[in-house]
Amino acid sequence: MNDQLRERLLAFSTDKDIFNKAKQLLLLRKEYQLKIKDIADVFQVKSSYICQLMRLNHLPEMIKDGYYGKQINISLLFIISRLRSEQDIVNAYEKILQSGFSVAQTESLVREILYKIKDKGDYLNREEIKGLFKLIKDVNPDLMIKFRQTKIKTLLRIEMKGNLETTSTLIRRIIS
Incomplete structure (x- = not known):
C-alpha cells in the first residue's frame, strides 16, 4: 500500500x-x-x-434516515446489517423502533431471523459439563473431549485414537 x-x-x-x-x-x-x-x-x-x-x-435509505434522525443508534445498525434481505432488515428495523429494543434484544431478533432459532433455555453449568466429561472419561480416560455451547448450537466432540477394532469397541461401550 x-x-x-x-x-x-x-x-x-x-x-x-x-x-x-x-x-x-x-x-x-x-x-x-x-x-x-x-x-x-x-x-x-x-x-x-x-x-x-x-x-x-x-442498508436501505429508510434506515440510514432513521440513524440521521437519531431514531436508532449505530450499535443496532451494525447488528441488523447482518441480515441478508432488505425485507428482513426493514422488518427488524420497524420492530426495533416499535418496541424500543436494546442491543441484546436486537441480537436475539437477528439470530431468530438468520437461524430460525429462538432464545430459549439455559447454558449447562460447570458441574453438568464436568459430569458429562466424567461419564465419557469413565468409558476410557484417553478420550479427548471438546465441548462448546452457544445460543444457536452445541458441539460435543469425542476424539479417540486407534484402529477400527479399538475405536468401534469404544463407541459401542459409549452407546451402551
Missing part, C-alpha cells in the same frame, strides 16, 4: 459520517483490491469492525 493511499484511508478513519466512511471504504477497497486486514491496520481497529462498516452499505 503506497503512502498516498494510506493518507486517503487515514482521512476516512476520522470521518464522523459513518455511512460516508463505509461508502468510501468500499470504493477504495474495490479500486485498489485492498484486504480488510490492511484497512484495519491503517485504522488501528480489528478486521471485524471494518467488516461491520462495509455491511452498512447495503
